Amino acid sequence: MESLDELLLKAEAAHGHMCAGQILGVRMAVLGLKRLGIEDPRGADRKRLVTYVEIDRCATDAIGLVTGCRLGKRTLKFRDWGKMAATFVDLASGRGVRIVALEDSRDLARKLYPHIEGKAQQQMLAYRELPDEQLFSEQRVRVKVDPAELPGHRGDRFLCPRCGEGVNFGRFAEVDGERLCLSCAQPELRHWVPDETKP
Numbered sequence: 001m002e003s004l005d006e007l008l009l010k011a012e013a014a015h016g017h018m019c020a021g022q023i024l025g026v027r028m029a030v031l032g033l034k035r036l037g038i039e040d041p042r043g044a045d046r047k048r049l050v051t052y053v054e055i056d057r058c059a060t061d062a063i064g065l066v067t068g069c070r071l072g073k074r075t076l077k078f079r080d081w082g083k084m085a086a087t088f089v090d091l092a093s094g095r096g097v098r099i100v101a102l103e104d105s106r107d108l109a110r111k112l113y114p115h116i117e118g119k120a121q122q123q124m125l126a127y128r129e130l131p132d133e134q135l136f137s138e139q140r141v142r143v144k145v146d147p148a149e150l151p152g153h154r155g156d157r158f159l160c161p162r163c164g165e166g167v168n169f170g171r172f173a174e175v176d177g178e179r180l181c182l183s184c185a186q187p188e189l190r191h192w193v194p195d196e197t198k199p
């Protein structure tokens with residue numbers, strides 16, 4: 001595994017800027033991998049790891065960078081819970097570790113560096129230096145990843161009779177005896193409405 005500095009340089013380049021979230025995310029991922037004994041997540045160990053993130057902010061990019069887990073590889077799972085937390089899972093054993101950034105680390109940053117101007121600068125310095133146990137809480141967990149959620153899973157594909165769109169991996173709901181895609185089964189959950197105005 002690269003050094004913290006090397007990982008931070010890569011994270012900065014991939015994310016577009018350096019920020020407290022990059023430092024927190026990189027350190028969270030490094031700690032998770034260490035706990036699982038995974039040393040080469042983007043190389044030899046790349047098929048062993050799945051990561052669940054619970055927030056879609058800066059740190060998420062850093063976690064993806066360090067672990068090599070990505071949405072497009074089906075190895076990065078997003079749970080929209082608004083928590084600065086991630087669960088790293090070793091598929092080989094089903095064992096995982098869920099790591100949460102401690103809420104009081106911001107106050108700690110302010111207390112440590114009162115002479116530094118700006119919260120972001122204070123946090124970046126503190127998040128680099130503070131020991132893991134002052135930044136994170138961690139819990140050993142077991143995770144059963146649904147086979148349909150695993151990378152490389154091949155499942156049936158069906159055509160939704162209502163919208164005519166193809167759907168992968170058994171994502172459908174029965175409505176009045178009809179098998180519909182999730183967007184037709186629950187239109188209220190759609191992120192869009194048709195735009196009826198003329199272009």
Ligand SMILES: [Zn+2]
Pocket residue numbers: 015017018019020021022058059
């Ligand atoms: Zn950022």
Ligand SMILES: [Zn+2]
Pocket residue numbers: 160161162163164165180181182183184185
């Ligand atoms: Zn449909």
